Amino acid sequence: MKKLILSMAVLSLIACQNKAEKNFDKLEKMNWLVGEWENKMPEGVLTETWTKTNDSTFAGKTLFINEKDTLHSEDIVLTQKGETLLYIPTVKGQNDDKPVEFKMTESKTENEFAFENPKHDYPQKIVYKKVSDTNLVATISGKQQGKPSSESFPMTKK
Secondary structure, X not given: OHHHHHHHHHHHHHHHHHHHHHOOHHHHOOHHHXXXXXXXXXXXXXXXXXXXXXOOEEEEEEEXXXXXXXXXXXXXXXXXXXXXXEEEEXXXXXXXXXXXXXXXXXXXXXXXXXXEOOOOOOOOEEEEEEEEOOEEEEEEEEEEOOEEEEEEEEEEEO
């Protein structure tokens, strides 16, 4: 009887471990995002830094700096809750400095992820596409003042 109980306990533990490993599978597919990315433009330098906070969450920080002036600052949380992957930016000076939630709507490949929030003023869609191990393109799009708009930001891994 003791062996049966012990066997059941071990099997339960293994089953729980296997389930836990798969809990954050959507976020794990974006591990390539972790690191520091950069785009040097005539208007300034755009950097995006991603770190893995824990199994379910990445933290991102975007800065756009012209010489010593920070023109844009954004904190991002990328998290998986259940089967939903959420991209949650907080942009200083926008939306009363409150976070805005975008839900993953499509993942064409393991190298491209789209997040949408149709109720947000702009953008309504954010796409990250891995071009290579050292290159990505982040694209924001939607309607701006009633007209379709899209901006792409190619970045290189530092």
